[in-house]
Amino acid sequence: MCKFFCTFAADFENDVYENQCMSKTSFSSKVGLIMAAAGSAVGLGNIWKFPYIAGENGGGAFLIVYLICVLLFGMPLIMTEFLIGKRSGKGAYGAFRELNGNNRWQWLSWGYMMTALMIMGFYFVVTGWCFNYLAEAAVNRFAGMDMQALTDNFHNVVSNKPRMLGFCLLPLVLTSAVLLFEVNKGIERLCKILMPLLLLLMMLMAGRVLMLDGSNEGMQFFFQTDFSKITPKVVMEAMGQSFFSLSIGMGALITYGAYMPKTQNVAISSIQVVVLDTLVALLAGLIIFPAVFAFGFNPAEGPELVFVVLPAILGKMSFAWFSSVLFFSLLCIAALTSTISLMEVAVAFLREASANSKHPLSRGQSVLITAGIVALLIVVCVFAGSVFDSFDKLTACVMMPLGALGMSLFVGWFMPNQKNMIKGEVGTIKRWFKKIYIILLRFIVPTSILIIFLNNLGML
Ligand code: PFF
Numbered sequence: 001m002c003k004f005f006c007t008f009a010a011d012f013e014n015d016v017y018e019n020q021c022m023s024k025t026s027f028s029s030k031v032g033l034i035m036a037a038a039g040s041a042v043g044l045g046n047i048w049k050f051p052y053i054a055g056e057n058g059g060g061a062f063l064i065v066y067l068i069c070v071l072l073f074g075m076p077l078i079m080t081e082f083l084i085g086k087r088s089g090k091g092a093y094g095a096f097r098e099l100n101g102n103n104r105w106q107w108l109s110w111g112y113m114m115t116a117l118m119i120m121g122f123y124f125v126v127t128g129w130c131f132n133y134l135a136e137a138a139v140n141r142f143a144g145m146d147m148q149a150l151t152d153n154f155h156n157v158v159s160n161k162p163r164m165l166g167f168c169l170l171p172l173v174l175t176s177a178v179l180l181f182e183v184n185k186g187i188e189r190l191c192k193i194l195m196p197l198l199l200l201l202m203m204l205m206a207g208r209v210l211m212l213d214g215s216n217e218g219m220q221f222f223f224q225t226d227f228s229k230i231t232p233k234v235v236m237e238a239m240g241q242s243f244f245s246l247s248i249g250m251g252a253l254i255t256y257g258a259y260m261p262k263t264q265n266v267a268i269s270s271i272q273v274v275v276l277d278t279l280v281a282l283l284a285g286l287i288i289f290p291a292v293f294a295f296g297f298n299p300a301e302g303p304e305l306v307f308v309v310l311p312a313i314l315g316k317m318s319f320a321w322f323s324s325v326l327f328f329s330l331l332c333i334a335a336l337t338s339t340i341s342l343m344e345v346a347v348a349f350l351r352e353a354s355a356n357s358k359h360p361l362s363r364g365q366s367v368l369i370t371a372g373i374v375a376l377l378i379v380v381c382v383f384a385g386s387v388f389d390s391f392d393k394l395t396a397c398v399m400m401p402l403g404a405l406g407m408s409l410f411v412g413w414f415m416p417n418q419k420n421m422i423k424g425e426v427g428t429i430k431r432w433f434k435k436i437y438i439i440l441l442r443f444i445v446p447t448s449i450l451i452i453f454l455n456n457l458g459m460l
Helices: 002-021 030-041 044-056 060-088 092-100 107-138 147-159 161-179 186-210 215-223 232-245 252-257 266-294 305-316 320-354 363-383 385-414 418-425 431-456
Strands: none
Touching: 030 186, 030 252, 030 266, 030 320, 044 060, 044 107, 044 232, 044 266, 044 305, 044 320, 060 092, 060 215, 060 232, 060 252, 060 266, 060 385, 060 418, 060 431, 092 107, 092 252, 092 320, 092 385, 107 147, 107 161, 107 305, 107 320, 107 363, 107 385, 147 161, 147 305, 161 320, 161 363, 186 215, 186 266, 186 305, 186 320, 215 266, 232 385, 232 431, 252 320, 266 305, 305 320, 320 363, 363 385, 385 418, 385 431, 418 431
């Protein structure tokens, strides 16, 4: 822990140096990269999805499997994505060609592009819910509402499709606007201020919730592990959630890795991102579950859990109006820093794929084309709830794990000059760390993903 914070402090000091050596499309500092990557990782997956999936899958039982997945899959895969991006200096489309010297592994980047588009389809819809809740918090609409009224309110929000569409397109416009600028301008500066603020506010909320009568039961639900509840389904969900929450298996961190300052350490950066993301997920659980039990709510309520429970908690805090507006603003921003990274995958893909054609696309054109496609997907997801659900499940439980499997096979087994690259990027902290990384990447990650898949398909 001490090393974690010391490295952060040192990184702040080194910012000046990095500023001097930065290339045009790099983040201007190490902290900038960490905050942007943590901004991508920390989002609705931590605050909205994690508590409701944990609630549906046994609380503590899910938590323990989730943490194991973060260590076994999350850590090595984040390192792998950063390594691919940093070494190639390219987003997913160009990276595999650059590192392999031919197009043989480029199909993976098409899969990443598809995954990014599908995630954006449903992610913007949930971001739209957050913007709607921010607008409602601003006019103090939740004041005096009980749980039933808050539940009804959520259903009204979701079923009012035209209004919803407006609220979903708003973040799409904002995300596109940020992406028109280079990464070291908008996103880096934004994340450096907002991520610490989000953490602080969540800690305050957790403190308030733990003082509620009956919160103990929620703590027990979240931390007590009943091993009999660990089923193949729970393992599959936990694996999917760890991929989704850490933004791995679809090229987002490859794309950010390409903007990594050259002197930045891949292994340490990965540890920092994992710690921050896990901290926020744990805080979200510490806020939601004690409150759920204190208010006599069902933890397995599903996607509406957060949208009903959070306004109720915020209403009980001092400066209720201010706290609600601040919290939903931060939730919107956490979502936006994730949509920015999702969309950047597609934007970088289009630019790289068109680079050698007669009409190479500019950043602006790529942003516009991506925004057009995503707008269509949003319309589909708003009007067809089943598409929304299947995009959500399919990406987290199938496409991201498969994307990660492909990536681990490439770097672990097939990438030319792999030993030197791994030594140069991961082996710089400790030799044993590099050894563990290689064992995880070559053996544990691919075999575990395959076993979990085959098991869930009933083939084992
Ligand atoms: N990690 C984000 C979250 O937890 O909300 C979701 C996400 C963002 C997934 C970016 C993938 C990605 F590329």
